[in-house]
Amino acid sequence: METHLGWPAPTAAGPLDAQLRLPGSKSMTARALVLGAVSHGSTTLRGPLRARDTELMAAGLRAMGCHVSTADDNLWLLRPRPLTGPAKVNVGLAGTVLRFLPPVAGLATGEVAFDGQPAARHRAMAPMIGALRSLGARIDTDDGLPFTVHGRGRLGGGPVTIDASASSQLVSGLLLSAAGYDRGVVVRHVGAPVPKPRLALTVQMLRAAGAGVDDSRPDVWAVEPGRLKGRGWAIEPDLATAAPFLAAALVAGGTVTVQGWPVATGEPTRRLLEVLRQLGGEAAVTPRGLVVRGAGTVRGITADLTGLTDVTAVVAAVAALADAPSRLRGPEPPDQLARLALALSEVGADVTLEGSVLHIRPRVLRGGTLRTHGDRRLAHAGAVLGLAVPGLRLDDVACTAKTLPDFPRLWSTMVSSYEGGPAGTETRVRRG
Template sequence: METHLPWAAPSAPGPLDAALRVPGSKSMTARALVLAANSEGSSTLRAPLRARDTKLMAAGLRAMGCHVSTADDNLWLLRSRPLAGPARVDVGLAGTVLRFLPPVAVLARGAVAFDGQPGAGRRPMAPLIGALRALGARIETGNGLPFTVHGAGRIAGGPVTIDASASSQLVSGLLLSAAGFDRGVVVRHVGSPVPKPHLDLTVHMLRAAGAGVDDSRPDVWSVEPGRLKGRAWDIEPDLASAAPFLAAALVTGGTVTVRGWPAASGQPARRLLDVLRQMGAEAALTPRGLLVRGCGAVHGITADLSGLADVSAVLAAVAALAGSPSRMRTQEPPERLARLAGTLAGLGADVTPEPDGLSIRPVPLHGGTLRTHGDRRLAHAGAVLGLAVPGIRLDDVACTAKTMPDFPRLWSTMVHGFEGGSAEAEARVRRG
């Protein structure tokens, strides 16, 4: 049963001055787990994200027979073994588990049953199930949860067409296991454009694992059959987790550094920094990490946020505090845009959902209860708004555990008592 935890978002006493570390990337951790399970030999994950979704992913792989040791928080070890059923995989509410593990299960011998929380059943899944069937898999389902994959230890693979408009995970799930298919896979997407950054990350990590991947044609991805080799994965900090902290610097006119960011990243960090600059911040990737400094004013923008879906709610919250209107184009599903708009409007914001994004006009905001709908993105947005608007209360901050189990403590520590500056901030965050 999910725990709901109401939380009063703290107001900033003044400009913030903080340096901190955020947990590892959920996207990278999930992909590294799947690639390790599909590789020969041993693999390690350094600085992985230990959170609800990644623990479910590790448990699902264990259920199918993969050795997964997570005893050391900072270094996980996986040793591939022949995968087999019968097994049961609990996807919880995790889209990555729901879409990345069924292609793994078709390579196992035996029945692998998938189920999860009621909300997971509303996630689009039929395109992936249809694609796996077209490639030779036997799946017993009504095109949603619960379903059972009857693995034969192999699958033919080959060309397949899929409408992945609902989520790029539908393509990534196929690609991550495709090297184990007899003929590999050639995936052709038909439908509305899908965000590229997560697919680019999938391709990058597949190549790092030794897969032959061709993504030179628009909306077509090809993975050659072959054996992947176990390797060491260094997991980057998570950009979606970093975003509200970086936004806090802009909103309060302070300075925040997210430590440990690599010079070359598989996540669109530079794009996020560019948007924050347009909104009035000084922002840079420095040897210390990602640094954002507010300059005393927040500007509205007209921007394309395609590929920044995981941080668009935080950017919309910043826009609601701006001194001029904003027009944000995104590739978010209409229902998610409507939920974000309704959440901001509940605090007085003037937000209009558009077919391809949001329009936001500056008006005074007020306190109130912000409904998170179990979405960590909305919780992050509420925390950012609370810095400038007293009296904001989240109906559930526990949903942030999906990617950042320690979010309430990290956020409150950042906000309070940092007169001593960034060095003290980082020390206090580490001490807890």
């Protein structure tokens, strides 16, 4: 339970023995919602993530006229209708809503006004606004929130160049709606490299919905105009959400199983399993799910986490408990890595950041308050550290609701499932 002093991260009493069922991926849920809104025919999402960001996405689509039913936690239904305005879209702090729905609004008839929490007004939107204008959209803004898209029911589309260094979502947002533009789009990214796994997911899901997509050239994505087909989506678990639970087995020892993981898993999952093995665990995808076993001791490693977006904080937390130095190259933006280094240092870790590389050296950690800066990734890292560091608290565990609303209960239940205790305890996301 969170108090005015923060959330006390539970310490493991012994090796774990836990089986978990986690909700679906936020990334896949968000993309399926957008594709359902711009497709012809009904779309279903089985096992979606119900969280703050996905609820905002569904509400934004409803505001533009799409029928979105989320009454059943396990099966959401979309029936596309002509997109219309006037409409108001609250993006909250959700980057996916901010970057995925303005291109949809370009297909609406009428005005669609966007705004969100004050912190969202600092998000980089000038590249998206400029790109949409070059594709034929009329938008009232200088470079960010609040802004209004004056939809005319169609967009010309065509080639567009964008600097998506701030977020690969800027590219994904343009691609997801592109088949509905008169000429489709050809998006060319210029600038610093962007993480590719989420873009690969966007391309994969577009093709599954019937879009013609060419991503054969580096940093260029072309989507042909055409009719997308509504379909059923089975939403897979999210790797970044699962990462702290899997890492717990290494820190506390024992076994943690994330049930329902697809046996035919993708490259990011295989890479994370390899990192967990390097850290000293046994990790495999089995018919029972994703299984990680640990002995409660951690080895120092050198690893490049490029392609494993959003797991650097958890891996760094495990490395801070290792028996030897670690060197981790993170794919996250420099400011995010700097906050991670600061948060670990504040609880006693010996961490330095050089460019995009974290150098972590063994040191006895201390209890105290770990500042999350409202970042669920830092909260996950703090929870992992708390398994081995008594007296550690998180100043804000509520930020985990962005991808897993039930995180505190799930985590505490997992920690209580130690070997010799209530063995094989199964933890599930509470519904309702």
